[in-house]
């Protein structure tokens with residue numbers, strides 16, 4: 097099969113060579129730029145040498161509003177070699193189809209999404225490249241409805257001659273326009289793009305661009321953080337654009353950027369938007385230096401806007417402005433920061449520190465000295481190694497340099513780009529190379545050796561593979577029947593290819609032999625360490641009931657201690673429980689995809705003697721609930737409670753938005769929020785969690801799960817699960833935290849049994865303060881309480897659509913914390929109403945902007961789906 101594929105591609109290249117001499121009218125003949133100082137927006141024109149723009153499936157050429165002309169299928173047919181393909185179109189797809197939902201950024205490319213080409217077999221586009229170097233590859237995907245093919249179930253890979261761009265990619269959400277953008281370095285005069293459907297599936301594409309990028313766009317060197325140094329050889333990496341932000345400015349479309357890029361507004365990525373204020377000057381005032389930044393690096397519209405530190409009158413200005421973006425933690429990233437001093441009146445006034453993931457990127461950045469003048473563009477590239485992206489976040493911070501005495505402490509940022517770098521498999525999606533072999537750590541390294549041997553000793557390797565295959569076939573029958581715990585330990589993106597079967601049997605073999613060795617076990621990717629049963633039995637003193645710290649439908653959780661005194665939480669499944677197996681599988685599936693500071697992390701597992709055991713980090717302070725009521729622990733202060741709620745909200749927000757497919761927890765409650773030794777909150781127990789699309793397909797099932805008292809009434813009525821069900825449960829948690837009583841207490845008089853109802857009644861009467869935890873009485877500032885209750889109340893809205901997103905809840909809680917801190921700073925003993933009132937109006941405005949601005953478009957890193965808040969109402973997030 098593999099050989100056949102290869103032959104196919106090669107022959108297509110030969111075929112193509114006869115055609116390259118046919119000139120295309122759309123290929124521009126020269127590279128170059130021309131200045132036009134009369135216009136402030138399109139100062140510089142760019143004419144790419146190679147410029148293949150194809151509107152796949154279209155019968156006629158398409159000219160976009162930005163002037164770029166895309167070829168029709170007929171005009172590009174000679175580039176394509178395929179056995180069979182089908183065109184689909186839906187001309188009715190228009191701005192009105194996406195009315196009030198259309199992402200502003202992609203609106204000008206809407207005509208590109210109206211048609212598509214479907215491939216039932218491997219198909220290759222081959223391009224003649226007249227000038228090797230960095231090229232943009234932009235791929236447009238939208239699963240158009242079709243009577244014979246279901247594009248939402250299409251699963252396929254897209255590879256170039258050397259790089260995997262997408263592996264087992266699918267677009268299950270038919271309300272999202274997707275744009276995937278890459279910068280690949282083409283080193284020869286040929287470039288091919290192959291679409292490979294998974295077996296029995298199809299591939300599709302709506303439009304594509306293969307366009308020369310300016311040579312200066314991506315320099316070969318960058319700065320490293322941790323440790324600070326320089327990084328050479330960027331040209332060897334393919335890049336995928338994850339985020340591109342016009343900080344403090346409006347979104348920019350291909351109309352505003354001569355290189356056809358789009359720039360989002362940064363507001364939704366700011367950790368504390370209240371601490372920032374935007375500044376702007378006329379774009380025509382921006383100067384470009386003779387070397388370094390140019391209009392190709394970023395248009396002047398980017399440099400002419402920025403965010404600076406807000407004039408917080410309340411405290412001395414000493415904080416960081418901070419942006420946070422979710423990324424896939426298994427990759428390294430190129431981070432480009434754009435700066436331009438548009439805030440100072442004179443030189444040498446502005447010095448600030450730049451941090452990337454809490455590490456110093458530039459100490460006392462002094463733009464005046466670097467550029468020699470004000471309003472001059474400057475950028476700096478940083479490479480962040482995958483080891484520094486541990487929790488799946490990229491954080492960029494700027495703050496005043498404390499060691500430099502300057503008149504006005506300030507810090508700015510004008511633009512921010514995040515690009516994923518290809519890994520050792522030369523892939524931007526997973527650890528498989530273009531020919532499908534696995535290049536990765538842990539047990540798979542064995543497979544790699546096999547592959548290496550295979551190249552040298554072809555026949556022997558084939559024998560080996562055959563043996564393994566037989567072993568696989570001969571696996572004990574019970575293995576499959578047991579619904580195979582092990583099979584869930586395998587990487588989720590693994591497919592049914594023959595190479596995968598080998599790895600499967602190897603993984604089992606590998607685990608068996610490895611489990612004998614005592615230390616240094618590294619288990620399957622993402623699942624951490626492999627424990628032996630004996631080891632865990634010892635750690636829990638033979639699963640002593642005295643060591644039990646929790647019990648659930650799946651079995652028991654034990655506190656264990658290893659020889660080196662590390663404490664572990666050990667969850668031992670009950671193999672006879674069908675529910676147990678399902679919940680285990682769900683938990684493993686979820687946790688292998690997730691990694692976040694506010695989610696409990698999996699340390700390892702044990703898969704011996706039909707055991708299903710998962711090992712987690714031990715959370716020393718146990719469930720949040722125990723610190724609220726029902727035990728004799730010291731009551732937490734209001735600030736501590738807020739911080740814990742913020743942590744939990746962050747974890748849930750990540751679940752809903754951070755992963756490739758949105759994930760709904762389904763069992764949010766105070767016993768599933770655990771606290772570590774520093775009282776950092778972590779959300780746990782993903783046994784009931786669901787990924788978005790599965791629900792869309794199966795929500796007919798009547799199985800309403802969750803915990804009594806926390807259950808979303810709408811979910812209960814309609815059995816349709818959305819992430820807003822988690823928001824409801826979180827609202828109950830918020831009242832539980834405030835009132836320190838259980839969500840349901842059957843011992844109480846009838847009207848008090850259900851906390852959510854009872855609290856809302858008192859709130860409506862304006863008497864909520866009467867029922868708050870007596871330990872908190874008199875310690876909460878009125879502003880903080882107001883904001884908090886407002887958030888809780890909104891979470892409990894009858895209908896999901898009226899409830900805020902977790903991101904909004906998070907924002908409100910952070911604000912409640914700020915208000916509490918401000919009030920204690922001013923006068924710890926007394927609630928200073930006037931200061932709070934002065935702050936209040938501002939907050940309301942900002943919040944409204946935040947919630948409703950259509951500009952707050954977010955690229956979901958894993959999928960590249962463009963998500964505007966409005967857009968998401970018709971299902972925006974890919975995984976919903």
Ligand SMILES: *[C@@H]1O[C@H](CO)[C@@H](O)[C@H](O)[C@H]1NC(C)=O
Pocket residue numbers: 344345346361363373374945
């Ligand atoms: C800049 O700030 C003002 C007021 O704070 C706000 O109205 C405006 O929308 C902001 N502009 C951008 C581009 O975010």
Ligand SMILES: *[C@@H]1O[C@H](CO)[C@@H](O)[C@H](O)[C@H]1NC(C)=O
Pocket residue numbers: 137346347348349351352397
């Ligand atoms: C972007 O281009 C559009 C169309 O030319 C224009 O209306 C808009 O003002 C531009 N935006 C910026 C920020 O320059």
Ligand SMILES: *[C@@H]1O[C@H](CO)[C@@H](O)[C@H](O)[C@H]1NC(C)=O
Pocket residue numbers: 414415416451453454455493495
């Ligand atoms: C700014 O961020 C850096 C890195 O996270 C941190 O070390 C520093 O203390 C922060 N500065 C302020 C004033 O918060």
